[in-house]
Amino acid sequence: xxxxxxxxxxxxxxxxxxxxxxxxxxxxxxxxxxxxxxxxxxxxxxxxxxxxxxxxxxxxxxxxxxxxxxxxxxxxxxxxxxxxxxxxxxxxxxxxxxxxxxxxxxxxxxxxxxxxxxxxxxxxxxxxxxxxxxxxxxxxxxxxxxxxxxxxxxxxxxxxxxxxxxxxxxxxxxxxxxxxxxxxxxxxxxxxxxxxxxxxxxxxxxxxxxxxxxxxxxxxxxxxxxxxxxxxxxxxxxxxxxxxxxxxxxxxxxxxxx
Amino acid sequence: xxxxxxxxxxxxxxxxxxxxxxxxxxxxxxxxxxxxxxxxxxxxxxxxxxxxxxxxxxxxxxxxxxxxxxxxxxxxxxxxxxxxxxxxxxxxxxxxxxxxxxxxxxxxxxxxxxxxxxxxxxxxxxxxxxxxxxxxxxxxxxxxxxxxxxxxxxxxxxxxxxxxxxxxxxxxxxxxxxxxxxxxxxxxxxxxxxxxxxxxxxxxxxxxxxxxxxxxxxxxxxxxxxxxxxxxxxxxxxxxxxxxxxxxxxxxxxxxxxxxxxxxxxxxxxxxxxx
Numbered sequence: 001x002x003x004x005x006x007x008x009x010x011x012x013x014x015x016x017x018x019x020x021x022x023x024x025x026x027x028x029x030x031x032x033x034x035x036x037x038x039x040x041x042x043x044x045x046x047x048x049x050x051x052x053x054x055x056x057x058x059x060x061x062x063x064x065x066x067x068x069x070x071x072x073x074x075x076x077x078x079x080x081x082x083x084x085x086x087x088x089x090x091x092x093x094x095x096x097x098x099x100x101x102x103x104x105x106x107x108x109x110x111x112x113x114x115x116x117x118x119x120x121x122x123x124x125x126x127x128x129x130x131x132x133x134x135x136x137x138x139x140x141x142x143x144x145x146x147x148x149x150x151x152x153x154x155x156x157x158x159x160x161x162x163x164x165x166x167x168x169x170x171x172x173x174x175x176x177x178x179x180x181x182x183x184x185x186x187x188x189x190x191x192x193x194x195x196x197x198x199x200x201x202x203x204x205x206x207x208x209x210x211x212x213x214x215x216x217x218x219x220x221x222x223x224x225x226x227x228x229x230x231x232x233x234x235x236x237x238x239x240x241x242x243x244x245x246x247x248x249x250x251x252x253x254x255x256x257x258x
Numbered sequence: 259x260x261x262x263x264x265x266x267x268x269x270x271x272x273x274x275x276x277x278x279x280x281x282x283x284x285x286x287x288x289x290x291x292x293x294x295x296x297x298x299x300x301x302x303x304x305x306x307x308x309x310x311x312x313x314x315x316x317x318x319x320x321x322x323x324x325x326x327x328x329x330x331x332x333x334x335x336x337x338x339x340x341x342x343x344x345x346x347x348x349x350x351x352x353x354x355x356x357x358x359x360x361x362x363x364x365x366x367x368x369x370x371x372x373x374x375x376x377x378x379x380x381x382x383x384x385x386x387x388x389x390x391x392x393x394x395x396x397x398x399x400x401x402x403x404x405x406x407x408x409x410x411x412x413x414x415x416x417x418x419x420x421x422x423x424x425x426x427x428x429x430x431x432x433x434x435x436x437x438x439x440x441x442x443x444x445x446x447x448x449x450x451x452x453x454x455x456x457x458x459x460x461x462x463x464x465x466x467x468x469x470x471x472x473x474x475x476x477x478x479x480x481x482x483x484x485x486x487x488x489x490x491x492x493x494x495x496x497x498x499x500x501x502x503x504x505x506x507x508x509x510x511x512x513x514x515x516x517x518x519x520x521x522x523x524x525x526x527x528x529x530x531x532x533x
Contacts, residue, residue, distance in 0.1 A: 088333030
């Protein structure tokens, strides 16, 4: 098989394993859906003082899609790769003629596809349950932002595995990093209610920039959306490149424990 | 050959012939895994020369990997893929894989082909692991302590699988700390203890058992008698001759030779090897 055919081969099996794993289906698929339903139900009908005032649900749909993209890529990859590494599955794969980049490309492709599916699912739920318009006319921009962000957070997730010593440590480390940043970056709490110092702090990290880029692409201009936010997207991409370099340098294929 | 701070193995000199089952035997911590991982290309050695299928594993590329199969000492499978799918995934990595159904039969998992790995017993998972190492139709197969933790019947089933590989003409490099396993499967055995080779030979002549002292046991007048002799036939003839003259029987007469296990324990006794 040629390189790309081999990536497609790897991707097919990764997809199977992903959808059969109850943990990945719950945390990556169900959790964002439940969050959107809770936020939409609790805060629905209110307005957020962002960009001249928009409906709360208009705010939360792109916010939770942002979370689901990070969850499908960074969180899901960091966890599943650490588990596979400690199980010895990565080491076994390295003993075959499969080139290492093929394995990684299959996994990253898998997580980007899951991110696309999550965006579609949440957009449809937002449309049906809360009347949040799906911005079809901006689909190319939205997909561009999603793919850049998903690839960047996938690289960060792969890099993060180097800092996770064991299977048991994976979930606590990943959540300790991501959950506070979701709050500080305006994903859970609309940014009109966050002190500017918090926003400035969150601006150091990629989540806030990705959220802004995605929000700008998703929320139509009439309701306060801006054009594509190249500045934010560039910062996300730079984070992705840093993640990639760290991953290339520090990723390991053999178990850390035992 | 060293790894990390301490030298794990040294002065190891091995030669494995095509088509043979070679057992590398030793207690835990003797350096078996270090050696086999150097041969598999997982570890870099600090010195010495290694050639596996004509190439240095440290530098060998994809074509070389297409000719070897590896069963690691510990390695779980993807719990959510079935036996057939796990083999299908790995088959895609190789240019000329064996047919999947044939491999399923070879490792005795016919009734479990569509069972997901998480539903398999430990022995069945290990056999699937071997199947994944065989799917590329390798010339050389590494098995690192493949039956550790098996119950006796699972071990016996596994041995049948390995015996089948010999019939296929595969070269098998087997590490084990079970003497019985080496005895049952191997054409040649090399024993390692504390990073050094202490004995080598076929299972039959290992440790020069043919020429070591035999032990004669019997009871006479209610007393246990135990004799060690290097001239067994002569001693036995004298003993039985005297008994016959006296019209007595030698109750519970028994002659034992050191088993391979005894030789092994003796050879590795003072190695002080521990993990």
